[in-house]
Amino acid sequence: MQASGPRIQGPTGLLPNSLHLLSCRVLYRLDLLPEFERWLVLRFPFDPNHGRSSQPVRFLWEILRLGAPLLTLTELLGTSSSSYRHSSDIRSIHDGDSSSDTAQQVLLVSEFQVRVHALEIQGRLPHGENFSTEGFLEGSARDFLKVLRTVERLLRCLEVIYPGLYELPKSTEERRSRLMEQFLCGERDFLRILQHMIDRLSNVSLPMEAHDSPLVCTIIYLERITFFQTHVLGFLEMSQENQDWESIFSLHDSDVFVSGSGAYQSYCADYPNLFGYIKYISSKQKEDDDPALHLQYLTLQSFCDRPVKHILSYPTTLSEILSLTSPSGDPMTFNSLCSAYSKLYVLSQRILEAMQMTRTVFAVNDLVRRAFFWNGPDPGTLGELILDDRLHTGLRCDDDSACYVFLFDRMLLICRPPDITVEGDDLIIQSPRSYNADTYSYPIELWDIGPALRDIASLRVRHAIPNVSIQRVYNPEPEKYSFDIVWVEDNIVSTLTVNCARKEQYDQWIRILCQWVPEDASFLYTDDDLMEIPGSDDPLSQEVVISRKTHRPKSWSIVARRNMSSSPERQRDDADKHRSPLSSPFFAEDSMRNARSPLHVQVTFTETEMADQEPELYTTSSVGGDDIKGDALDLSGQIIKCNEYPAAHGGFADVWKCEWVSETGKRKVAVKVLRGKLFDGTREERMKRRLNRELRVWQKLDHENIIPLYGTCMDFGHYVSMVCPWYEKGSIRHHLDTRGLELPLSHRLKLLSDIAAGLSYLHSLMIVHGDLSSSNVLINDKGRACLCDFGLSSVMEEFFETSNPSSVLGGSVRWAAPELYQFSEECSEQPRVSKASDIYSYGSLVLEVLSGKVPYDYLPRDGQVLIELSRSVKPRRPTSTFVTDSLWNFITECWQDPPSSRPESGELSNRVKNMHQRSLRHSV
Known part of the structure; x- marks a missing residue:
């Protein structure tokens, strides 16, 4: 129904x-x-x-x-x-x-x-x-x-x-008295501002013909608003003891309220045009011609938003007073407050709706007026204006990178002044005004004219990004107020770095973008104002996905954790966020939380070792011949967080950038904190034992191309947390994106040699990686490639398992061996990762490092890749000069079927090492 x-x-x-x-x-x-x-x-x-x-x-x-x-x-x-x-x-x-x-x-x-x-x-x-x-x-x-x-x-x-049913906050009377005093002072100050505005507007409009000046209507609106505010102030001063808020705002006197609210609505709806008119005539009025008149214009520009702010502030102020008013102790005041609040709230909504429309019309007209050889879309088709601002693009924040940004609900426009300094008889290029972000109050109200529309500079579109094409917004360097936008248009992946001058500016853009980009776009960011990560004991601890435009309120931050995708347009930024070995995508996002994927790290154990009893782990001469016993180094109490919030989030864990403080000094580390909790005591105990076993295996690994485990700590979550090095250079995917074509073949082969050496080392210890991709290969401070992620995801999969048969379709499918996605009716067991599947993934990684493109880059969706894998269709040979015939043959050897015909990792390591040495001799 x-x-x-x-x-x-x-x-x-x-x-x-x-x-x-x-x-x-x-x-x-x-x-x-x-x-x-x-x-x-x-x-x-x-x-x-x-x-x-x-x-x-x-x-x-x-x-x-x-x-x-x-x-x-x-x-x-x-x-x-x-x-x-x-x-x-x-x-x-x-x-x-x-x-x-x-x-x-x-x-x-x-x-x-x-x-x-x-x-x-x-x-x-x-x-x-x-x-x-x-x-x-x-x-x-x-x-x-x-x-x-x-x-x-x-x-x-x-x-x-229950006479004492309601519990008011502490010091209610004191706080309410202070709030009322502030409210009263604000009303008096606003009346003085109104009179000042009327005087200034009258002086400015005197040189013009009355019927030609649009300021005349504004003066009429302000005079009616002044009458209404005088009434409010008068009743407010008379009713300090028992406030009748309906009388204060003239809700009983329909003529006064209708006149005042109507004047406010008219003024607010006309505010963008009023501001634009003052901006236009002030740009024509040179300061040297009439300094006094020029000052009048500047004063009006700074004051003309005050009536809007004042009427929109009433619901917030009344809400604060309501929270300090007892419904049973003072029912008359409470009910009259509710009546005034609801009336003014509805009025504020009507004002905002009207202002959104008039501001959009003003923005479109302003873009058309300031356009120079406009090469963007028709401004009339952009939809509603959400926010305009002045930001910087690229890696620097200087005048050469300054741009004008307009976010509409259909399009994100990045504009720059035209690269022309000529002024002809029929063509005038307006130069940008000086801009200082500190002069603006952030966040900018969503009804207000932002820094971009306040300027008069001529504009030329640099980027016109349809919102539906945005694939990801993320911050690769949390310590900086910048974010990268990745979008795909006409099968071309583009990335733009946007820098903000202040934290408040950055926070607002993140808030706004998360509501207006497509539903399936991915976000990774932190927000000091909104974010609160609950502890593991918090009953509300759970994954949160940003809901666009109609999200329901939650008790914690709207941290975006979108389902991970390895699509070509997504993969480059997935890699960018992996600044440490602990932020690799085995965290598999929400949909992967319970995955039983064949694509995660798996360490091979015997049945005895997998028993409930604490097993004796295998020994290996490669790691010194000692039994793999003993807990990892306990660093509890020695780890200090660098930031208030995690640097990365995943389905199983959060990653924190921290400092390890020891007697020998400080060093940057990454701490992986597992989330979730098992409420089955027996299973939880088994999980802890299994997790400790995996960590002991990891701790014994010792190779220059394997991420080391420094130790563990118990300062972060319910389970033991892992401490590893923090690598600023990030993943190999990030390395390929930032260095691009400047990377010579010898450098690429050196990275592939490092990866092969690390994989050969793991295989020699009978350890299967299981999720080898560019996101799981990090570049250390010496520029060497290192493998990360060993065994932990298999632990989480085993103990947080699901019966969903489609869960095996998770992971980095573009690098995965096809046999992992081929099922037969005769065999009910799901395929398992193996050394041979690692070799296949290595071949895919070779293809990516040489070409700079992810496997199957011509297929935009992972679902299409899965279809190809089920048919054993291998990736196409890319048109890259680095993918020579001999290297392509090397790649296809790694992809051979059946899997048993693929070469061993030790053989691959030797061959790639020889290829790298030959490339060095050739380059010399």
């Missing part, structure tokens, strides 16, 4: 005013109940900086439709459960299942209706109207309004039974 009438998910303006008012009254009551703290972990007062999603109606609906919060209210009244055994289900929601499926929600909400009906029959609750469970869960505004009325009836009963 489809919910009829307005929907909660629809435009705010279509929802009835009664729903806004009742949502406010209920939300700020629940906010003061300790029992609701676990659900109201995020407050949602209006914030124009972060868009229009923070509305009380939608937020409250998202909370109540879980069902458990509704049942909590009935339990406070002492009701017992009906035949539906909800106790275990509600506990599962309390323990983090906040996104329970629809069936469970229906049961919980139905139980709520049964309990309410029982309370009504018992005479403990006044009778009320029934609602449709399906309509409520589907977002029907009508049914949600009925639910809220029921909730309010319950709250009123609780207020009578």
